[in-house]
Amino acid sequence: MNLKVQNNKAWFLVLPVLLLVAFSAVIPLMTVVNYSVQDIFDNSRVYVGTEWYREVLNDPRLQASLIRQFIFSGSVLLIEIPLGILVALMMPTKGRMASLCLVVLAMPLLIPWNVVGTIWQIFGRADIGLMGAFLNGIGVNYNYASNPTDAWFTVLLMDVWHWTSLVALLCYSGLRAIPDAYYQAAKIDQASAWAVFRYIQLPKLRNVLVIGVLLRFMDSFMIYAEPFVLTGGGPGNSTTFLSQTLTKMAIGQFDLGPAAAFSLVYFLIVLLVSWLFFTTITHLDNKK
């Protein structure tokens, strides 16, 4: 048997990326692990083992934040994914209007997170805000600063406004990549619009939808600036999500140990859900 020896020198080209990832992600993560088993106060450190993990896992405040976070991310996905597909399907395929739609859709994505929060803070105000004043004008008792339901509605609406464009743009690019031959075959078969969507467009959109779902899940699960600026986590704690609780713990109270332990739990949740999404989709691909 004459096996050709493979030249693996190209692996050295991966080294810069490896170093970059090490300095930007792996080493900070290692530090967080170190902090999570110690009580750090000023310059002194005391090893506490798994104490912080027990504390954060049984902390009702963090459990409530986690539940709120799952509800928020689930709602975001349930609204933004179908809406994004719908917007992409309704967009013109060519001409000036297509370009105009693309520019308009891209605009919310260009606005920084904290500015989005400020825009919606003013927009939703019951006294001077366009939406808040309008709703109160037509008799709806809307006030996001005092009513938890209104606060949730506003935070969700803000996120939908900010990020549905991303899903729409991804779906639009997916739709444009479908060859005309598919539509011609559907026309010959006199397929209904629903059949075209169900059997041609939706299967072809799967890959972009995976990216869209993953991006939106991870991003919504880590949301911080927008609700922080808009509601400050209130009224009460009704819109306090995980990252806000974590920030309060790490920077507000300087409880670095519990904050590090909770960061790792947070990281493991994101890792598990992302892996489940990725594996499910890869499995579906292989099955085909």
Next chain:
Amino acid sequence: MEWMAWSQVTAIFFISIGVILVCMVVAEIKCPTIERKGFLPIIATTRGDRLFIGLLGSAYIHLFFLAVSEQSVWIAFGISVVWLISVLRWG
């Protein structure tokens, strides 16, 4: 040990992970992995997939144990080792 606030336990933990990864590289060179279907539901896995699932599962076993029990974390560690070996061998 002052650098990055290292403690002996975390150093051992990361060294162990590093050793496992080196062993995986050596194993891959000596005997390249073949995707197969074991007791894990739905998916066929490579050796690396099984290691990832084993380690992630171990992390969750520890978290679950810490959340519900006051007993020593070494029990969770024992369960995790059994889980990791089972996944690598039969997963």
